[in-house]
Amino acid sequence: MLAPPAADVAHSTLTTLAFDGARIDGGLYTDITDWARTAPGWLDDTIKYWSAYGIVIFAVLMLLAWWSARRQPTWTMTRVLATPVVVVVAYVVNDLLKSVVKEVRPCQQLPHSFNLEACAGPGDWAFPSNHTVVAFSAAVALLLVHRRIGWVALLAAVAMGASRVYVGAHYPHDVLVGAVVGAVVAAALVPLVGRLATPVVERAREGRLKPFLVDV
Secondary structure (H helix, E strand, O other), X not given: OOOOOHHHHHHHXXXXXXXXXXXXXXXXXXXXXXXXXXXXXXXXXXXXHHHHHOOHHHHHHHHHHHHHHXXXXXXXXXXXHHHHHHHHHHXXXXXXXXXXXXXXXXXXXXXXXXXXXXXXXXXXXXXXXXXXXXXXXXXXXHHOOOHHHHHHHHHHHHHHHHHHHHOOOOOHHHHHHXXXXXXXXXXXXXXXXXXXXXXXXXXXXXXXXXXXXXXX
8 A cells, every 4th residue: 555645644744733724714715716716817916916015015104104293292103103013013922823823824725726825835824814913913003193094004904914815825714813913912002102102202302313203
């Protein structure tokens, strides 16, 4: 009797050890990636590039919020400056959660599904989605300091999360939980950091950093 291929053994081991995300919404994931299979090439390319590089838009929105905060009270500037820190914390929290859950990527569990993005290797866990956590933590943080910029960021975050399923990188529940993780971390930390760091920013606005923190 022939032994199974090494790749099949590795896949079986991963599936046994890891959280089985396919049982939650593997059917919905397959439906969405099948839409990508039959969609026009230009649409697939657009979503693929957005999914890979759209995260940059949140950095741009943070810069816009900083520029606007130069004309705002100190507590607003403090929250804006806290936003990238909060995003990093959300990413770290999410990475720890990934290492605990160890959910195998859908492209590994469902090898015949259609994927626009190259399948990540073993050990690159799926749950929750890092892209989505970063997007929603940035969006919620910005929403707490600048409503218009925040709503733009929130729409971009929804588009980012949806794109991660469309390209085949994540199950829908990876994205939904990622959105919750990012939003909760941002909602909890932005006001806290704002209160703690406001005296520091107040002093900085009167010192050498004044041109960067105040519209003079």
